[in-house]
Amino acid sequence: MNERATTVEGVRRTNLAEVLRLVHHGGPRSRAVITAETGLNRSTVSDLVSRLVEAGLVREQEPDPTRRVGRPSPIVVPSADVVAIGVNPEIDAIEIGAVSLGGAVRVRERIEADSPDVAQVVETVARTIAAWREGALSGCRIVGVGVAVPGLVRTDDGLVRLAPHLDWRDADIAGPLSEALGLPVVVGNDASYGARAERLFGVAREHEDVVYLNGGASGIGGGLILHGELIGGAGGYAGEWGQTAASITDAADRRADGGVLEDEVNRARLVRATGLTAPDEAALEQALAAPDDAAVADEAGRQRRILAATLGNAVNVLNPSMIVLGGFLGSLRDIDREGFDAEVRARALAASAEGLELASAALAADRLLIGAADAAMERLLADPLA
CATH class of the missing domain: 1.10.10.10 (Winged helix-like DNA-binding domain superfamily/Winged helix DNA-binding domain)
Incomplete structure (x- = not known):
């Protein structure tokens, strides 16, 4: 040629x-x-x-x-028949979803699991996809798999350096999963994939500068988008908001001496206050929206104050046009959106908060699966005829 x-x-x-x-x-x-x-x-x-x-x-x-x-x-x-698989292993379950071109979740499952290891995740995903190929995804073209891990993932090769709540250290999930499925696999931080999903398909579509925080069973992670680009940092570990010092202005609000943000703003503490047993996001959100117990209201109020102060610092440092809150963090905001947003702005410099919008994640429980699947589609999007 x-x-x-x-x-x-x-x-x-x-x-x-x-x-x-x-x-x-x-x-x-x-x-x-x-x-x-x-x-x-x-x-x-x-x-x-x-x-x-x-x-x-x-x-x-x-x-x-x-x-x-x-x-x-x-x-x-x-085409709804071209799909990528999103996987999110958590401390209490493995979530798997097939996401079509266009970002629609075609089928999803949540398989309960207690702190699954890599082998268990690979076996569960392989078994689920095999069943889908015979059923819900019959006739579909699967182009790849994206795994959203609640931990530190090295950008260069997808090695999970540390996922403390899963007890994964220097764990390779991409290799075994790709071998089991015969598909290319990408691995990334769950909250970064959540930020990707909300920026491309969700509430932040019209914004170029976005701070995203996600709260889940494993803690708090986040993503940062500047000038339309997802920022990963030197090794891909940027966005670990949960490991920053908690912004506590009233000593009475502290529950963990020397603790970090995710020790204070914590899903498990909310679940204990509500008395729920293994709730999903919807159940917890409903319990927080109209608490009939003073203990629930007090704990939610305490966490809201700490979260608002933390976000005020983020506004001063990064000057985003939008802050997006996912998981139980979005549920905390939704108790009183106007009051929470006003508190964040009050904690920030007036000039930095001008035009700032806050929003709860629009993609709900699908956001991590959609973000992971979109990352798995990147090879196809870059060269459709390859």
Whole structure:
């Protein structure tokens, strides 16, 4: 192949990737809209869409007939039959979901497990996907697997350096899982994948500078997005908000001498206060929303004060346009959103808090699975015909 042919093919692949990424992250859109967004001409867009249709990555459908003006352009829709698997091992369960192009969760399962080790996660995921291939995912194309781990994950190779609540140290899950499934596997921090999901598909879609904190059974993690880019740090370990010193302004609010944020703002403490047994996010949120016990209200209020002070510091240091709270942190905010948001702004410099928006995660319990699956789709999005 001569140099010109190679260059032309390279440009075509780049353009294919841009169109597929637009439809995947932005949702269904007409050829006319794709033409406007990419700056490519109509014939080029027509050819690119046709290539993606042939590859089974998108399909075209007629637009809403009630909105026709002149000759409407077909709507390009991501294929629901192209999926990636998201996996989130936690101290009490292994969550697995199949996420289609476009970010929709096609099927998910939560399998209870007590601090599962790598071998147990691999066996559970392999068994679940095998069943799905015969059932819910029959006829689907699985392009990869993303694992969202509550711990420190090295960017270079996906090695889990430390997931303390799972007792994983220097653990390789990518290799054994890829061998068991015959699929490429990526591994990352769970909260970073949550930030990715909310930025691309959730409440932070219109924001370039975002602080994301996620609260789960294993503690508090987070993600940071600056100028639209997810910041991982030198080794990929950025965003460990739970390990920062707790911002406590009233000594009476302290429960753990010398403790860090996740020792004070803590899901287990909330669960004990409510008296619930192994609640999921929805059950805990419901118990916090209308507490009929003073002990629940007091504990939730204490944690809200500490969390608000911590976020005020984040606003001063990073000047985000949005803060997103996931898991039980979102539930704490939702008790009184206006009051909590006002407290965060009061803790920050007025100039830094100008225009600041706070929000609870829009993708609920699916956010980590969607973020992990999106990371697993990156190879496909970068080169759709590879």
